[in-house]
Amino acid sequence: xxxxxxxxxxxxxxxxxxxxxxxxxxxxxxxxxxxxxxxxxxxxxxxxxxxxxxxxxxxxxxxxxxxxxxxxxxxxxxxxxxxxxxxxxxxxxxxxxxxxxxxxxxxxxxxxxxxxxxxxxxxxxxxxxxxxxxxxxxxxxxxxxxxxxxxxxxxxxxxxxxxxxxxxxxxxxxxxxxxxxxxxxxxxxxxxxxxxxxx
Amino acid sequence: xxxxxxxxxxxxxxxxxxxxxxxxxxxxxxxxxxxxxxxxxxxxxxxxxxxxxxxxxxxxxxxxxxxxxxxxxxxxxxxxxxxxxxxxxxxxxxxxxxxxxxxxxxxxxxxxxxxxxxxxxxxxxxxxxxxxxxxxxxxxxxxxxxxxxxxxxxxxxxxxxxxxxxxxxxxxxxxxxxxxxxxxxxxxxxxxxxxxxxx
Amino acid sequence: xxxxxxxxxxxxxxxxxxxxxxxxxxxxxxxxxxxxxxxxxxxxxxxxxxxxxxxxxxxxxxxxxxxxxxxxxxxxxxxxxxxxxxxxxxxxxxxxxxxxxxxxxxxxxxxxxxxxxxxxxxxxxxxxxxxxxxxxxxxxxxxxxxxxxxxxxxxxxxxxxxxxxxxxxxxxxxxxxxxxxxxxxxxxxxxxxxxxxxx
Amino acid sequence: xxxxxxxxxxxxxxxxxxxxxxxxxxxxxxxxxxxxxxxxxxxxxxxxxxxxxxxxxxxxxxxxxxxxxxxxxxxxxxxxxxxxxxxxxxxxxxxxxxxxxxxxxxxxxxxxxxxxxxxxxxxxxxxxxxxxxxxxxxxxxxxxxxxxxxxxxxxxxxxxxxxxxxxxxxxxxxxxxxxxxxxxxxxxxxxxxxxxxxx
DNA sequence: TCCTAAGCGAGACGGTACGTCTTGTCTTCCA
DNA sequence: TGGAAGACAAGACGTACCGTCTCGCTTAGGA
Numbered sequence: 135x136x137x138x139x140x141x142x143x144x145x146x147x148x149x150x151x152x153x154x155x156x157x158x159x160x161x162x163x164x165x166x167x168x169x170x171x172x173x174x175x176x177x178x179x180x181x182x183x184x185x186x187x188x189x190x191x192x193x194x195x196x197x198x199x200x201x202x203x204x205x206x207x208x209x210x211x212x213x214x215x216x217x218x219x220x221x222x223x224x225x226x227x228x229x230x231x232x233x234x235x236x237x238x239x240x241x242x243x244x245x246x247x248x249x250x251x252x253x254x255x256x257x258x259x260x261x262x263x264x265x266x267x268x269x270x271x272x273x274x275x276x277x278x279x280x281x282x283x284x285x286x287x288x289x290x291x292x293x294x295x296x297x298x299x300x301x302x303x304x305x306x307x308x309x310x311x312x313x314x315x316x317x318x319x320x321x322x323x324x325x326x327x328x329x330x331x332x333x
Numbered sequence: 334x335x336x337x338x339x340x341x342x343x344x345x346x347x348x349x350x351x352x353x354x355x356x357x358x359x360x361x362x363x364x365x366x367x368x369x370x371x372x373x374x375x376x377x378x379x380x381x382x383x384x385x386x387x388x389x390x391x392x393x394x395x396x397x398x399x400x401x402x403x404x405x406x407x408x409x410x411x412x413x414x415x416x417x418x419x420x421x422x423x424x425x426x427x428x429x430x431x432x433x434x435x436x437x438x439x440x441x442x443x444x445x446x447x448x449x450x451x452x453x454x455x456x457x458x459x460x461x462x463x464x465x466x467x468x469x470x471x472x473x474x475x476x477x478x479x480x481x482x483x484x485x486x487x488x489x490x491x492x493x494x495x496x497x498x499x500x501x502x503x504x505x506x507x508x509x510x511x512x513x514x515x516x517x518x519x520x521x522x523x524x525x526x527x528x529x530x531x532x
Numbered sequence: 533x534x535x536x537x538x539x540x541x542x543x544x545x546x547x548x549x550x551x552x553x554x555x556x557x558x559x560x561x562x563x564x565x566x567x568x569x570x571x572x573x574x575x576x577x578x579x580x581x582x583x584x585x586x587x588x589x590x591x592x593x594x595x596x597x598x599x600x601x602x603x604x605x606x607x608x609x610x611x612x613x614x615x616x617x618x619x620x621x622x623x624x625x626x627x628x629x630x631x632x633x634x635x636x637x638x639x640x641x642x643x644x645x646x647x648x649x650x651x652x653x654x655x656x657x658x659x660x661x662x663x664x665x666x667x668x669x670x671x672x673x674x675x676x677x678x679x680x681x682x683x684x685x686x687x688x689x690x691x692x693x694x695x696x697x698x699x700x701x702x703x704x705x706x707x708x709x710x711x712x713x714x715x716x717x718x719x720x721x722x723x724x725x726x727x728x729x730x731x
Numbered sequence: 732x733x734x735x736x737x738x739x740x741x742x743x744x745x746x747x748x749x750x751x752x753x754x755x756x757x758x759x760x761x762x763x764x765x766x767x768x769x770x771x772x773x774x775x776x777x778x779x780x781x782x783x784x785x786x787x788x789x790x791x792x793x794x795x796x797x798x799x800x801x802x803x804x805x806x807x808x809x810x811x812x813x814x815x816x817x818x819x820x821x822x823x824x825x826x827x828x829x830x831x832x833x834x835x836x837x838x839x840x841x842x843x844x845x846x847x848x849x850x851x852x853x854x855x856x857x858x859x860x861x862x863x864x865x866x867x868x869x870x871x872x873x874x875x876x877x878x879x880x881x882x883x884x885x886x887x888x889x890x891x892x893x894x895x896x897x898x899x900x901x902x903x904x905x906x907x908x909x910x911x912x913x914x915x916x917x918x919x920x921x922x923x924x925x926x927x928x929x930x
Numbered sequence: 931t932c933c934t935a936a937g938c939g940a941g942a943c944g945g946t947a948c949g950t951c952t953t954g955t956c957t958t959c960c961a
Numbered sequence: 962t963g964g965a966a967g968a969c970a971a972g973a974c975g976t977a978c979c980g981t982c983t984c985g986c987t988t989a990g991g992a
Contacts, residue, residue, distance in 0.1 A: 147963080169456070172952060183965040188954065257368075257456020282516060286500045290520060293496030297488045317481060321489060324523060346942065346983085371973060382944035387975065389942095545957085545968065567854075570947060581970040586949065655766070655854020680914060687894045688918060695890030699883045715879060719887060722921060744937060744988090769978060780939035785980065 152190055154180040156201050159194075163249035168198075168259045195258050206266045209235050210273070229319035232270040233295070237311045237318075240299055251300045260296070267292040276326065287325050294321065351389055353379040355400050358393075362448035367397075367458045394457050405465045408434050409472070428518035431469040432494070436510045436517075439498055450499045459495070466491040475525065486524050493520065550588055552578040554599050557592075561647035566596075566654035593656055604664045607633050608671070627717040630668040631693070635709040635716075638697055649698045658694070665690040674724065685723050692719065749787055751777040753798050756791075760846035765795075765853035792855050803863045806832050807870070826916040829867040830892070834908040834915075837896055848897045857893070864889040873923065884922050891918065 158179035162171045173194055177184045191197045212235040240247040250259050272288045282290070295318055302308050309317070319326075357378035361370045372393055376383045390396045412430040439446040449458050471487045481489070494517055501507050508516070518525075556577035560569045571592055575582045589595045611629040638645040648657050670686045680688070693716055700706050707715070717724075755776035759768045770791055774781045788794045809832040837844040847856050869885045879887070892915055899905050906914070916923075 151964085173954090174952075183967085185954095185956085185966075186964055189964080192954085194953095257459065260456065260459075281519070286497060289496045289500050290493045293492040294489045297492030298485060301485050301488050320480075321523065324520060350942080372975090373973075384945070384976090384978095385943050391975085549968080571949090572947075581972095582949095583951085583971075584969055587968075590949085655857065658854065658857075679917070684895060684898045687898050688891045691890040691894030692887045695886045696883060699886050718878070719921060722918060748937080770980090771978075780941090781980095782940075782982085783938055786937080789980085 148190070151180075151182060151186065152200070154182060155187065155190065155197055159197055159201065160246055163259070164245040165249070167249045195262075198259060199262055202262050202266050205239075206269065209239070209270060229315070230271065230274050230291075230322065232274065233318050234311065234315040236267075236270070237299065237302075237315050240303055241308075241311050244303055247299070247303045251296060251303065264292055264296050267296055271295070282325070291322050291325060294318075347389070350379075350381060350385065351399070353381060354386060354389065354396055357381075358396055358400065359445050362458070363444040364448070366448050394461075397458060398461055401461050401465050404438075405468065408438070408469060412469075412473070428514070429470065429473050429490075429521065431473065432517050433510065433514040435466075435469070436498065436501075436514050439502055440507075440510045443502055446498070446502045450495060450502065463491055463495050466495055470494070481524070490521050490524060493517075546588070549578075549580060549584065550598070552580060553585060553588065553595055557595055557599065558644050561657070562643040563647070565647050566657045593660075596657060597660060600660050600664050603637075604667065607637070607668060611668075611672070627713070628669065628672050628689075628720065630672065631716050632709065632713040634665075634668070635697065635700075635713050638701055639706075639709045642701055645697070645701045649694060649701065662690055662694050665694055669693070680723070689720050689723060692716075745787070748777075748779060748783065749797070751779060752784065752787065752794055756794055756798065757843055760856070761842040762846070764846045765856045792859075795856060796859060799859050799863055802836075803866065806836070806867060810867075810871075826912070827868065827871050827888075827919065829871065830915050831908065831912040833864075833867070834896065834899075834912050837900055838905075838908045841900055844896070844900045848893060848900065861889055861893050864893055868892070879922070888919050888922060891915075 155176060158176045159171070162175055162179060171194070173187055174184055176194070176197070177187050187197075191200070209232055212232075216231050216235070251263055268288050271292045272284075275284060275288055275291070277284070298314070298318060298321075302314055308314075354375060357375045358370070361374060361378060370393070372386055373383055375393070375396070376386050386396075390399070408431050411434040415430050415434075450462055467487050470491045471483075474483060474487055474490075476483070497513070497517060497520075501513055507513075553574060556574045557569070560573060560577060569592070571585055572582055574592070574595070575585050585595075589598070607630050610633040614629050614633075649661055666686050669690045670682075673682060673686055673689075675682070696712070696716060696719075700712055706712075752773060755773050756768070759772060759776060768791070770784055771781055773791070773794070774784050784794075788797070806829055810828040813828050813832070848860055865885050868889045869881075872881060872885055872888075874881070895911070895915060895918075899911055905911075
């Protein structure tokens with residue numbers, strides 16, 4: 135009956151397999167873009183049998199989604215931390231907190247992002263990424279967005295943000311992250327003004 | 334530019350084939366969304382041999398692009414006509430001329446647009462469609478867009494527009510086209526203000 | 533040469549697939565002749581996916597060649613056995629040992645041979661079959677074949693043999709195999725006389 | 732259905748087209764061998780539209796057959812001439828009259844014959860050619876061929892002849908035509924001896 | 931001289947087969 | 962017992978030919 139604690143090791147092994155797959159996927163996305171990658175390729179890169187892949191994820195998509203969920207969690211953690219740091223005193227004047235973090239992340243991993251949301255990406259990746267950004271935007275969007283339904287507003291901003299990012303990430307001499315974030319927040323202004331009706 | 338009037342009949346025959354293919358594609362996109370369509374399916378629907386398809390288009394993509402080019406041309410024609418009608422007197426007060434036309438088109442062909450840019454679409458379609466909108470926006474975008482490079486501004490607006498359209502087209506009780514156009518133009522305002530520095 | 537005894541079961545599975553394909557091919561050749569058979573047909577008959585076919589053989593040709601190699605090996609084994617039985621004592625008086633075996637084989641499988649070398653066959657089959665017979669003849673051909681180069685002699689005899697077989701197999705009331713073999717050996721006599729320079 | 736003798740010129744035009752096609756085919760056979768030639772290729776080489784090809788011949792085969800019929804007629808004419816020259820006096824001592832003519836023809840057109848009956852040929856060509864040789868042999872074969880049915884004897888000889896020719900034509904330093912013909916006649920001897928039972 | 935029937939080139943079209951590629955399932959063996 | 966290896970079915974892809982067809986041009990002969 136010593137089985138229960140055994141599983142921990144196995145799980146750890148599983149985790150390492152998953153990790154390897156995720157890493158391989160990221161590498162390959164950076165190299166070739168999503169669409170030109172076959173499950174086979176990911177497995178080879180990760181030194182893993184193709185059947186093993188399917189025992190972990192039903193899809194190439196699923197693998198990606200897993201990765202993006204991690205990224206989202208991380209960004210939300212960052213945003214939260216930032217909110218906590220300025221413990222309500224000034225409250226980042228009219229800007230989205232997630233933006234800078236995500237932009238900086240994209241900056242550091244420029245190559246991967248180029249594969250993900252740039253030219254050579256694929257539908258699923260863009261779609262998933264956009265969905266993630268929609269969730270991030272939604273969380274910081276004020277309740278009232280004059281005229282426009284909240285969901286539509288979130289999508290407008292998220293789509294714009296993603297497109298901006300996609301443009302920025304392909305640039306040879308890009309703006310500094312902070313400026314891009316500022317630009318985004320400026321463009322988003324009309325939808326944020328309702329935020330502090332008094333001021 | 335099949336200008337030579339020599340073999341008009343052949344061209345006419347080809348044109349009818351192309352037409353049939355395009356129609357079949359649109360139908361199928363409306364029914365199942367881009368990704369679930371095989372070249373074979375399009376051919377069957379259009380009553381056309383698969384090899385004939387390939388003698389006209391190298392790809393499923395190419396077929397789509399052809400269709401979108403037509404749509405773009407049509408919308409530009411409309412926009413131009415509208416501009417001519419108000420022969421410069423009032424100059425559509427601060428709005429994009431293409432918007433209403435495209436929105437109305439989407440309204441009439443709601444089902445097709447749902448297949449094209451809505452949930453079940455595919456990367457290529459969205460991408461191609463977005464590119465088309467980028468071109469449309471670019472044409473009407475004023476030269477100076479304070480701070481933001483022109484290309485980035487166009488992409489911001491186009492992405493937002495597409496996303497808005499995608500959201501709108503899935504609604505059960507959507508706004509009237511005119512109101513959506515107004516909303517878009519209002520959201521685009523910050524980038525258009527540079528337009529009339531004098532006023 | 534899948535010699536490693538590691539995964540015997542996989543090999544066994546493969547072998548059964550190959551067997552099925554070979555059988556189906558033989559059947560179909562007997563029914564329609566080589567040229568009217570598509571890879572697809574072989575697969576359907578063998579209850580095997582077309583892609584599986586291509587993972588075993590690159591061609592329809594390759595499948596055939598495989599089968600012929602087996603046949604050749606079998607015939608050589610028979611000829612050897614026969615030679616061993618009469619351990620040098622009488623040494624089949626002036627005749628080719630492979631002939632009777634092959635003729636009897638053709639007799640039993642008359643239908644298949646009709647498809648293979650008869651009227652409705654195809655170039656590849658005839659060619660491959662002739663090559664096999666050339667090899668068989670070569671092995672038993674004496675070193676010196678007065679005047680004619682050895683290779684030419686082998687081809688003369690093989691071509692004649694195949695043609696004879698092809699004629700015989702189409703007959704309604706054919707000679708008994710032994711008589712055909714005798715006939716062949718008689719016709720081959722001029723080239724075999726050099727065999728026993730003493731006599 | 733070119734029955735009416737009205738338009739001789741049109742027929743002449745047709746004839747020139749046919750000629751061009753035949754020439755192109757021969758060229759291409761010499762270059763690449765039968766199997767690697769598409770109808771398209773023949774047409775391009777002959778500067779003729781593909782549809783025109785099909786208005787003359789139903790097949791690539793038919794084009795070939797036409798050519799071979801001409802060749803056969805020519806060879807028979809030669810053989811006849813030779814028979815006439817030696818107006819029965821000596822009657823070519825035990826040899827086939829067609830052989831030398833055909834061999835010399837093959838010698839002169841070595842390249843074409845390589846394409847036709849050599850390695851890179853195709854089933855149809857070999858088959859057709861063999862049939863022609865069977866007809867040629869049959870015509871000169873004596874009535875009685877001890878034991879072997881006449882048809883079988885003709886096929887044995889024809890197949891051997893063709894194979895010999897095919898071997899010879901691929902040689903780098905081939906025997907002189909006359910010697911090859913002698914060799915063939917020597918090999919054919921056993922079947923010809925019945926010819927003059929008296930002598 | 932005009933006109934009319936043909937040969938002809940061009941190429942659209944449907945169809946069939948090819949060989950390649952990817953996907954997801956399933957089985958077997960090894961550690 | 963989990964993972965590697967890989968056989969397998971399914972099916973889309975883009976290519977290559979095939980044989981049929983329709984269309985207009987050209988041309989040579991007979992009116």
